[in-house]
Amino acid sequence: MENKKEKKVPQARSRKQPVPAARTKKAPERKQTVEKAAKPVQKRGHRRPKKEQVHLFDPVRVIPLGGLGEIGKNITVYECGNDAIIVDCGISFPDSEMPGVDLVIPDLSYVERIKDKVRGIFITHGHEDHIGGVPYLLRILNVPLYGTRLTCGLIENKLKEHGLASRAKLMVTNAGQTVKAGCFSVEFVRVNHSIPDAVGFAITTPAGVIVQTGDFKIDFTPIEGKMIDLARFGELGKAGVLALLPDSTNAERPGATISERQVAANLRTLFERGDHQRQRIIVASFASNIHRVKQIMDCAAESGRKVALSGRSMLNVVETAMELGYLSVPENLLIDISEVGRYPANRICIITTGSQGEPMAALSRMASGEHRQVRVGKGDLIIISANPIPGNEKLVGRVVNELLKLGADVIYERMYEVHVSGHACQDELKMMMSLTQPKYFLPLHGEYKHLKKHAALAESMGIPEENILIAETGNVIEFSPKGMHITGSVQSGQVMVDGLGIGDVGSIVLRDRKLLAEDGIIIVVMAVSGTDGHLVSGPNIVSRGFVYVKESEQLMEDARHIATEVVERCLSDGRKEYGMARNKVKDAVSETMFQKTKRRPMVLPVIMEV
Numbered sequence: 001m002e003n004k005k006e007k008k009v010p011q012a013r014s015r016k017q018p019v020p021a022a023r024t025k026k027a028p029e030r031k032q033t034v035e036k037a038a039k040p041v042q043k044r045g046h047r048r049p050k051k052e053q054v055h056l057f058d059p060v061r062v063i064p065l066g067g068l069g070e071i072g073k074n075i076t077v078y079e080c081g082n083d084a085i086i087v088d089c090g091i092s093f094p095d096s097e098m099p100g101v102d103l104v105i106p107d108l109s110y111v112e113r114i115k116d117k118v119r120g121i122f123i124t125h126g127h128e129d130h131i132g133g134v135p136y137l138l139r140i141l142n143v144p145l146y147g148t149r150l151t152c153g154l155i156e157n158k159l160k161e162h163g164l165a166s167r168a169k170l171m172v173t174n175a176g177q178t179v180k181a182g183c184f185s186v187e188f189v190r191v192n193h194s195i196p197d198a199v200g201f202a203i204t205t206p207a208g209v210i211v212q213t214g215d216f217k218i219d220f221t222p223i224e225g226k227m228i229d230l231a232r233f234g235e236l237g238k239a240g241v242l243a244l245l246p247d248s249t250n251a252e253r254p255g256a257t258i259s260e261r262q263v264a265a266n267l268r269t270l271f272e273r274g275d276h277q278r279q280r281i282i283v284a285s286f287a288s289n290i291h292r293v294k295q296i297m298d299c300a301a302e303s304g305r306k307v308a309l310s311g312r313s314m315l316n317v318v319e320t321a322m323e324l325g326y327l328s329v330p331e332n333l334l335i336d337i338s339e340v341g342r343y344p345a346n347r348i349c350i351i352t353t354g355s356q357g358e359p360m361a362a363l364s365r366m367a368s369g370e371h372r373q374v375r376v377g378k379g380d381l382i383i384i385s386a387n388p389i390p391g392n393e394k395l396v397g398r399v400v401n402e403l404l405k406l407g408a409d410v411i412y413e414r415m416y417e418v419h420v421s422g423h424a425c426q427d428e429l430k431m432m433m434s435l436t437q438p439k440y441f442l443p444l445h446g447e448y449k450h451l452k453k454h455a456a457l458a459e460s461m462g463i464p465e466e467n468i469l470i471a472e473t474g475n476v477i478e479f480s481p482k483g484m485h486i487t488g489s490v491q492s493g494q495v496m497v498d499g500l501g502i503g504d505v506g507s508i509v510l511r512d513r514k515l516l517a518e519d520g521i522i523i524v525v526m527a528v529s530g531t532d533g534h535l536v537s538g539p540n541i542v543s544r545g546f547v548y549v550k551e552s553e554q555l556m557e558d559a560r561h562i563a564t565e566v567v568e569r570c571l572s573d574g575r576k577e578y579g580m581a582r583n584k585v586k587d588a589v590s591e592t593m594f595q596k597t598k599r600r601p602m603v604l605p606v607i608m609e610v
Helices: 002-008 021-026 109-113 149-161 230-239 260-272 290-302 312-323 337-342 362-367 393-405 426-436 448-460 507-519 553-570 578-597
Strands: 060-066 075-080 083-087 103-106 118-122 144-147 169-172 178-181 184-190 199-205 208-214 241-246 280-284 306-310 348-352 380-384 409-411 438-441 475-480 483-489 494-498 501-505 521-528 535-544 602-609
Touching: 060 109, 075 199, 083 184, 083 199, 118 178, 118 184, 144 149, 149 169, 149 312, 184 230, 199 230, 208 230, 230 241, 230 426, 241 426, 260 280, 260 290, 260 380, 280 362, 290 306, 290 312, 290 348, 306 312, 306 337, 337 348, 348 362, 362 393, 380 393, 393 409, 426 438, 426 448, 521 553, 521 578, 535 553, 553 578, 578 602
Parallel strands: 083 118, 118 144, 144 169, 208 241, 241 438, 280 348, 280 380, 306 348, 380 409, 521 602
Antiparallel strands: 060 075, 060 475, 075 083, 103 494, 178 184, 184 199, 199 208, 475 483, 494 501, 521 535
């Protein structure tokens, strides 16, 4: 009976089976084709040559506006025809060449130019280098933003600070879901990282499937949640991946990244050591590393300690994670930072920001004695549960030195393996390549040395050298029937944010700030008659950050003498060419100072007419 039933069930036609002739005439061709050569004249007895067919589609352009040749500031634009999508929009932090700057965001000029084409914003995870620039992006765009639950929760907090929460369209999307955005389809694929709810994207375009991994690692024993969806990446590879755009941060490191569970074991050992049981324990970590915060809380609870949080970002992230169910905290474990003085030192654990030595972060303020509630001293154990981001080594070293001077014990970097990276090392990067089997390879997220090493790994995995591209920020990478090529560039770079000012601090302002920091300033103040131009008062010389005036009276007198000569010469005969006089005073005083001190302070002449 079962066999008879099976015969009655209509069988789906295989793609290889011929289609009946009657249906062939009516059905339109599925793929548009083009003849590449003129139709030749046919003679009897000669076979007609086969037409060379090429699939027609609008070229797909991938435009990295950040995250190439640098750590942070990740943003990538995908564009095809009248549609565009944006993946991530992060920030980077200022270096020593940017005095006074708070943070750096990508140059969004090109996004503003194509804003009518943008169909959506897609975010891989909730780290600042991927979401920090979203408030500035949403001032330009009014389109849906897609992210996982925790990512959207962290973005919502950020938008509230900027007064943009009411206008944002945050669409919570789970791993495994696919979102249609114009001619693009974006599938969310689960990955492991140092923050929950991280995903990569499989972006179906008219040219083929492009896989952008986001930040990832392969953790077979994650603290919470499931491991990376390797099976799905393998399925994508079997179906055909046009290009792979992977994370390159750890491309220089051989082997595989240690599991987060190893940190839990090491932290527990530190909490249980005999001499540490008598100390107050302060742990500095990334606020967004919720798994790490959870492990620290568990260790504190097991050792009978109360937990206090310090740092605004730490408080915000922990509160959001608790509200969304990503962080479960035992009852009565948390206390306010102002209450730490009410408990014995060996019953307190403080989790704080500042693992990167940021000057205004809580740990830095503790090291400098400026923290309002916490005074660090002998009997404190400081655990820095993070490795310095490239460029931050000196900042972290300075904080460690200051904490040691205060008498605290400090555990940092690799002393007890109290930190593991959230980024894939070489073996994991190779596995991603072997699973996805991409035709083209375009490494992202890293300095040039990381991109170069990742490209070499790809070549060792069998990807042809001509199919590997190390691009630069602003390059337009086009995928067309002719292959992958750089076809131009768009305006890109960095925009500095200082207080409420966005972009008003440029190279000239930075140059002046560095000049002021290095050589100081001299202000030359004088008053001249409005009738005949003769000098009425001054010049008075004011020096800041250049020399100590009381010990350099002769130098100040020389500057005063030079300024007097120049002004009287320029304003003789009643001429009122104050602009020319200011420039000449500036040049003359500056040259005098350089001759006598070999330093060039900023000279600011002020001429008042009375």
